[in-house]
Each structure stands twice: as C-alpha cells, then as structure tokens.
Amino acid sequence: MCIIETQPVIETRRLTLRSPGAQDIPRIAALANDPDIARMTQFMPHPFDVGDAEDFVLHVASQDPSKAVAFVIEHDDHGPVGVIGLHEGDDHSPETGYWIGREFWGRGFATEALEGALGWTRKHWKRRALMAGHFADNPASGRVLEKAGFLYTGEVRRPFSSARGARADKRMMVWLA
Structure with missing residues (x-):
C-alpha cells in the first residue's frame, strides 16, 4: 500500500508547488479571471x-x-503565479493540467512547475505514465508539454470547455516515466 502525502510541497529552482489555502483565494481569483486563461482550460469558468x-x-x-x-x-518574488494539478482523467488514467497568470507567460514557469510535478509523480505518486492535452488553438501549452517530455498520441478529443461554452479540439499527449 502506498501512502500519499496529503499536503506535499515541491521545490524547484525558482518555484514552490504547495497546496492552495484560504490565503491564496484573492490571488487565484485575480489571476484566473482572464478570458484568455479560462478558455484554454476545460473546467475553469469565466468570469472567475x-x-x-x-x-x-x-x-x-x-x-x-x-x-x-x-x-x-508560487514564485519567491511574485507570490502565486498559477496552478497545476494531477488527477484521474475521464478514462481513469492520470492526467495533468495547469495554468499560469498572463503577466508571467513566457518566463518558463509552466515548464519548471510541470517538471517538478512530474518528478513528484514518479517518486511519490508512483505513476509511470500521465496524460495531458491542450486545445489545438493553444500551441504554447503543447510546447510546454513537449519540453517536459510529453509526446503526442495522435488522439484528438472534443471536450466541452466551460469558458468557451462549446466543445473544442484537444490534442492528447502522454508522458512515460
């Protein structure tokens, strides 16, 4: 039986990944209330x-x-800059998703956070494969996933995006530990 930490903390070169708490609510709301962030996620509503x-x-x-x-x-100088999660996907295979606040795009935070989460996934969550997807109109997210070692599967799904209010093509990728 594998015991999982209930509130793990992951340290990377510039970032700390930790459980969200009540103190993060205003910052999460401020960063996430951006239509260009919400529309690139499957579940996040807009407004947020x-x-x-x-x-x-x-x-x-x-x-x-x-x-x-x-x-x-969380970044040492900027505080919370986004969110990353790992969960059992629709087909019960583990899946990851993330978002970064607009003012922090292009700084490598998503890649660094994803690489930290993948290391934790392999060592502590004991997962050897993870799925991820990005909407076809978000190639930047695909590049983040590629840099972290994800490969395209060739599968395209059409999930409903809450913020878009419509289905959209989602290109699926896989990471193998």
Whole structure:
C-alpha cells in the first residue's frame, strides 16, 4: 500500500508547488479571471471570481490524494503565479493540467512547475505514465508539454470547455516515466 502525502510541497529552482489555502483565494481569483486563461482550460469558468476560487480551494482540500492533487505555483518574488494539478482523467488514467497568470507567460514557469510535478509523480505518486492535452488553438501549452517530455498520441478529443461554452479540439499527449 502506498501512502500519499496529503499536503506535499515541491521545490524547484525558482518555484514552490504547495497546496492552495484560504490565503491564496484573492490571488487565484485575480489571476484566473482572464478570458484568455479560462478558455484554454476545460473546467475553469469565466468570469472567475472569489467564490470560484473559494470553491477550488475547498475542492482541493476534499480530494483523495491517491487520485488527485493540486498545487499553487508560487514564485519567491511574485507570490502565486498559477496552478497545476494531477488527477484521474475521464478514462481513469492520470492526467495533468495547469495554468499560469498572463503577466508571467513566457518566463518558463509552466515548464519548471510541470517538471517538478512530474518528478513528484514518479517518486511519490508512483505513476509511470500521465496524460495531458491542450486545445489545438493553444500551441504554447503543447510546447510546454513537449519540453517536459510529453509526446503526442495522435488522439484528438472534443471536450466541452466551460469558458468557451462549446466543445473544442484537444490534442492528447502522454508522458512515460
């Protein structure tokens, strides 16, 4: 039986990945309330307000850590800059997703956070494969996934995106430890 930390902390060169708490709610709401961020996620609504951030923090606290974990991505100088999560996907295979606040795009934070989360996944979550996907109109996310070692599977899904209010092509990728 594998015991999973309920509130793991991951340290990378510039970032700390930790469980979100009540102190993060205003910052998460401020960063996530961006239509260009929300439309690139499957589940995030837009607008995204303090109530949505509260719901997110409560949801994370209630998750079974053997099936799902989420982290605030925190930078020493900037505070929280985004969120990354790992969860059992629709087909019960582990999947990852992330978002970074607009003012922090292009700084390598998503790649660094993803690489840190993958190391934790391999060592502590004992997963040897992870799925991820990015909407076809978000090639930047595909590049982040590629840099972290994900490969395209050739599968395209059409999930419903809450912020778009419509289905969109999602290009699937896989990471093998």
